[in-house]
Amino acid sequence: MATATAPPTTSRRAHRRRVDPVFYAFLVPTLVLFTLAITLPAVMGIVLSFTNSVGFGTFTFVGLTNYVAVFSDPALLHAYLFTLFFACITTVVVNVIAFLLSIALTAKIRAKVALRSIFVLPMVIAGIVIAYVFSYLFANSLPALAQSVGFGPLEQSILANPHLAWIAIVTVAAWQAIPGALLIYIAGVLSIPGDVYEAASLDGATGWRQVVSITMPLTAGYILINVIISFKGFMNVYDVIVGLTNGGPGTATTSVAMSIFNGFGNGDYAYQMANATIFFLIGVVIALLQMRLNRGKAAF
Amino acid sequence: MQHPARGSVTRRSLLVGIGAAGVGVTLAGCSAGSRGGSSSATTISFYLSKPEVIPYFQKLIAKYHREQDKVRVVMDSSSNVPADFVRNQPPDLGCWNYNFSVAEFVNHGALMDLGRTPQAQSINPDLWPLMKQTADYPGRTSAIPYSVMAASVIYNRDIFAKHEITVPTTWTGLTAACEKLRSAGVTPFFNTYADTWTIAQGPFDYSIGGMLDVPGFFADMKDEGTKVGKGSAVSFEKDFAEPMEHMVELDKYANKDAASRKYGDGNTAFAQGKGAMYMQGPWALSQIALTNPKMSLGTFPLPVTDDPKDLKVRVNVDLALWIPEASSKKEAALDFMAWLMQPRINDTYNDDNDGFGSRRDAPPPSNPTLAGMRKFYSSGAFYLGPSQLIPGSIPVANYAQAMMLGSSPSSQLRTLDNDWARYSIRVS
Numbered sequence: 001m002a003t004a005t006a007p008p009t010t011s012r013r014a015h016r017r018r019v020d021p022v023f024y025a026f027l028v029p030t031l032v033l034f035t036l037a038i039t040l041p042a043v044m045g046i047v048l049s050f051t052n053s054v055g056f057g058t059f060t061f062v063g064l065t066n067y068v069a070v071f072s073d074p075a076l077l078h079a080y081l082f083t084l085f086f087a088c089i090t091t092v093v094v095n096v097i098a099f100l101l102s103i104a105l106t107a108k109i110r111a112k113v114a115l116r117s118i119f120v121l122p123m124v125i126a127g128i129v130i131a132y133v134f135s136y137l138f139a140n141s142l143p144a145l146a147q148s149v150g151f152g153p154l155e156q157s158i159l160a161n162p163h164l165a166w167i168a169i170v171t172v173a174a175w176q177a178i179p180g181a182l183l184i185y186i187a188g189v190l191s192i193p194g195d196v197y198e199a200a201s202l203d204g205a206t207g208w209r210q211v212v213s214i215t216m217p218l219t220a221g222y223i224l225i226n227v228i229i230s231f232k233g234f235m236n237v238y239d240v241i242v243g244l245t246n247g248g249p250g251t252a253t254t255s256v257a258m259s260i261f262n263g264f265g266n267g268d269y270a271y272q273m274a275n276a277t278i279f280f281l282i283g284v285v286i287a288l289l290q291m292r293l294n295r296g297k298a299a300f
Numbered sequence: 301m302q303h304p305a306r307g308s309v310t311r312r313s314l315l316v317g318i319g320a321a322g323v324g325v326t327l328a329g330c331s332a333g334s335r336g337g338s339s340s341a342t343t344i345s346f347y348l349s350k351p352e353v354i355p356y357f358q359k360l361i362a363k364y365h366r367e368q369d370k371v372r373v374v375m376d377s378s379s380n381v382p383a384d385f386v387r388n389q390p391p392d393l394g395c396w397n398y399n400f401s402v403a404e405f406v407n408h409g410a411l412m413d414l415g416r417t418p419q420a421q422s423i424n425p426d427l428w429p430l431m432k433q434t435a436d437y438p439g440r441t442s443a444i445p446y447s448v449m450a451a452s453v454i455y456n457r458d459i460f461a462k463h464e465i466t467v468p469t470t471w472t473g474l475t476a477a478c479e480k481l482r483s484a485g486v487t488p489f490f491n492t493y494a495d496t497w498t499i500a501q502g503p504f505d506y507s508i509g510g511m512l513d514v515p516g517f518f519a520d521m522k523d524e525g526t527k528v529g530k531g532s533a534v535s536f537e538k539d540f541a542e543p544m545e546h547m548v549e550l551d552k553y554a555n556k557d558a559a560s561r562k563y564g565d566g567n568t569a570f571a572q573g574k575g576a577m578y579m580q581g582p583w584a585l586s587q588i589a590l591t592n593p594k595m596s597l598g599t600f601p602l603p604v605t606d607d608p609k610d611l612k613v614r615v616n617v618d619l620a621l622w623i624p625e626a627s628s629k630k631e632a633a634l635d636f637m638a639w640l641m642q643p644r645i646n647d648t649y650n651d652d653n654d655g656f657g658s659r660r661d662a663p664p665p666s667n668p669t670l671a672g673m674r675k676f677y678s679s680g681a682f683y684l685g686p687s688q689l690i691p692g693s694i695p696v697a698n699y700a701q702a703m704m705l706g707s708s709p710s711s712q713l714r715t716l717d718n719d720w721a722r723y724s725i726r727v728s
Contacts, residue, residue: 052726056385057408069726075695075719139494139560157560160494160705248496249559250702250712251695265382266692267404271726 042280049273059270066274075251076259076275080282083256086166086173087234093174094181094230095223101178102185103211116186123179131243134172135159138244162252165245169253173240177233181226188222189215228290235283342632343372347381347391350619352583353653357395360649364639371632385410390624393633395640398434398443398617399688406435406442411622412630415441419621419641422659426680430617433515433684443622444637446646447655450613450673450682451501451581454588457596459486459576467600467672469608471546478553481576488553490575492566493704496697500687502579503550504700505614507543510604514683525724529717536720537713544709546604551704559705571595581614582654585669599672601681613673615682618655694719 049066053059070076105116122130139157146154158164192215200210216223238257241247247254256279263272348357354377361373376391384390385405396402405411414420420441427445435442455467463484468474478488492498508514520534528535555561555575564587570578571591578584579602588595601611621640623633640646643659650657654667656677664674676682690696699712 054404054408055382056388056405057410066726069722073722075715135494139562143557143560157494157557160559162702162705162707246496246698247695248698248701249705250707251698254695254698262695263693265401267400268691268693268723268726271693 045273046277048270049277051270053270054267055264055269062270066271067278069271070275070278075254076256078251079254079256079259082166082253083235083237086170086237086255087231089166090170090173090177090234091227091230093170094177095226097174098178098181098226099185099223101182102189103215105182106186106189119182120179122176125176127176127239128243130176131172131240134168134175135244138168159245160249162249165249165253169237169241169244172244173234173237176240177230181230184222184226185219188219192218224290228287231286231290232283235286341370341372342629343374344392344627344629344632344636346373346375346636347379347394347396348375348377349381349394349396351377352586353649356649356652360640360645364636367639368635371635373636385624385626388626390626392623392627392629393636394622394624395446395619396443396622398431398445398620400434400690400692402443402620402622403435405622405624406437409437409440410625411437411440411442412625412627413440413442414444414621414623414637417444417634417638419444419638422641422661424658424660424662427617427658429515430615430684431620433518433689434617443620444641445617445658446619446621446640447617447650447653448615448658448677449581449583449618449654450615450656450670450677451685452506452599452601452613452673454570454578454580454584454669455598455600456570456573456576457598459573460598463576465576467598468603469600469611470603470606472606474603475549475553478550482553487555487575489550489555489577489579490561490566490570491551491554491558491579491704492561492563493558493701494560494565495563496701498563498566498580499700499704500697501581501614501685503547503704504696505685505687506579506602507547507550507604508540508686509612509614509683510602510610511543511546512539512686514686514689518686518689521720526721528721528724530714532717535713536716537710540713540716541710543604544703544713547700548703548709567591582667582670585654585667597669599670601673601676611676612681612683613676614685615656615677616685616688617658690716690720691723694723 048059050061050063051059052062052065101119105112105119109115138159143155143157146152158168196214196218197210200214205213236257237255238261241253241255241258245253247258256275260272260276260279263269263275346357346361348354354375357375361375364371364373373393379391381390381394381396382401382404390410394402423445427448431443431445459465459481460467463480463486465477465480468477481488491503517534517539521528524532524534530537551558555569561569563584566578566580567584567587568591569575570584571588585597588597601613603611621637623630623637627633641659643661646659647657647662649655650662651665651667654665654670656665657663664670664678687696687700694716696716699716703709703712
């Protein structure tokens with residue numbers, strides 16, 4: 001115990017030197033691929049964001065012009081607000097539902113394995129396919145249903161309502177993302193040793209009390225990783241919106257990723273590169289913030 | 301270590317054997333590939349942007365291969381062409397919908413000058429202003445129009461006949477026809493607002509083109525540039541106000557569920573007779589025919605004013621041919637281009653695909669549905685869709701959708717003005 005908690009510095013250094021070179025051999029291919037496919041293009045993109053490039057041909061450096069333009073663009077500001085709003089809501093919805101489902105699916109219930117498989121199904125369907133199927137449901141089935149029961153507010157498709165379309169997008173995005181979060185939560189809940197619950201029930205804690213006082217703290221690390229993964233994913237939302245509303249009605253549901261991609265194919269290359277750089281920095285800040293807020297609670 | 305017995309296979313000999321076999325197969329494959337042509341054939345890549353006619357062009361390419369053996373054509377329709385330009389590996393010959401997406405390549409001189417080719421000389425001179433309006437590189441003919449699509453209102457002849465309605469040529473006549481249809485329980489227009497492009501290319505473009513001098517307006521807007529906005533001599537808010545008023549007014553004659561209908565729904569519904577008029581281009585005809593092949597249809601330009609002289613049809617250069625400067629096989633690309641432009645190929649293509657010809661001597665399409673647009677096209681009474689002349693990074697189709705769904709046109713047009721001014725700052 002003593003050697004493990006306070007090893008002498010010299011021995012730690014010696015230990016470091018003894019790293020098997022084979023580990024580096026494993027690292028290098030990934031590092032090279034990552035650098036070539038992600039880091040290098042990202043750096044090139046950042047450089048181009050200070051130019052007037054249209055993506056090819058000659059260009060000149062224009063300083064911060066593109067950045068100034070981004071900050072004075074109300075459409076982009078709206079896209080940022082909408083994306084943040086969407087990411088926050090959907091992260092909460094996904095994690096609450098997935099967590100509760102994971103508790104239900106690890107309890108002693110019938111057909112547990114079958115149910116787990118059914119709940120995981122949405123994960124294997126492509127986002128754009130899900131979006132098109134749901135867009136049909138929202139545009140046709142839901143209004144028809146509302147008409148037959150005489151429920152006024154839903155008789156018009158919510159996809160065509162600028163104030164409600166986001167609900168449809170959150171629903172579909174959550175439906176697709178819950179399985180992934182669910183799998184991680186199930187692993188987390190199953191990793192809690194049974195004797196903890198035994199001791200708790202001997203002390204008189206039952207049901208909900210056990211969930212709040214035992215399951216939640218002991219799966220804090222899983223909650224953290226799920227929240228970060230979902231939030232990061234939802235900030236990049238693209239295919240679900242393209243399939244459901246294509247950014248409409250009007251521009252009510254245009255996400256940042258959509259505006260960046262739109263600029264790429266339409267000669268607004270450098271401008272949207274500046275936008276992408278800002279988006280990247282915001283992502284970094286959010287990730288750091290989340291890690292900091294959750295420091296210590298993480299189990300790994 | 302025991303020496304392997306003679307005749308048995310060692311690991312090394314196995315690998316060598318596999319390698320040799322592999323090389324053999326590859327060589328055989330190569331020779332099979334080049335068997336069709338002579339050994340000196342040049343292979344060019346050909347990019348086609350119109351998915352509907354890929355099988356058609358596959359047949360054309362096969363025909364071209366049968367007629368000569370100097371050039372082999374490999375068709376590509378899935379590459380991201382802007383990305384190919386970024387990588388400096390564009391296709392050797394492009395056959396592309398000539399809209400704003402091609403403007404950057406043209407404006408930056410990435411396409412070679414085709415002005416001296418005989419094909420350029422054969423083009424209907426009315427089309428050059430349209431080409432220049434979309435994109436221009438001074439002193440160059442960067443692309444050659446191949447097929448022009450003319451679009452207007454498609455109408456159901458049977459419904460019109462049943463209610464004794466003649467094709468309207470004035471705004472008053474149009475609204476009267478709509479009232480008559482509506483009181484008879486027929487939906488006058490079938491609209492599909494869930495697909496924003498159907499609004500932009502339909503009601504939006506038709507209302508503006510039927511009232512304004514589109515090229516003149518956009519030339520002024522370009523001059524005004526960053527100053528566009530409140531108080532500028534020309535602006536969307538000022539000049540588009542009246543057309544947009546008419547566009548929104550027509551919404552009251554549209555199907556009630558237009559907000560949630562998509563393009564596919566529209567084609568099916570119109571084919572089932574659920575609307576008397578449909579603001580779509582000829583590309584919808586084949587889709588309508590899938591549901592109802594025997595439908596009797598006609599076309600007429602949307603009247604927006606009370607002067608029949610203002611009637612014009614909306615056109616777009618559906619396909620244009622161009623060769624990038626970066627191509628190293630320009631000779632071969634020019635050869636295939638010349639082959640495609642021959643009247644026997646070009647005219648057949650246009651007739652088969654409901655396109656209007658781009659050459660001086662091209663005959664009008666024989667499809668009777670398009671007959672209502674012939675005289676407008678041949679007299680040059682056409683305009684490029686305004687929605688296609690606004691930079692693609694400005695979501696004009698979404699703004700048009702917002703207007704149709706009840707947002708005030710003046711606020712949407714003001715947004716459009718601001719977007720235009722900001723875009724002008726970036727590109728100036």
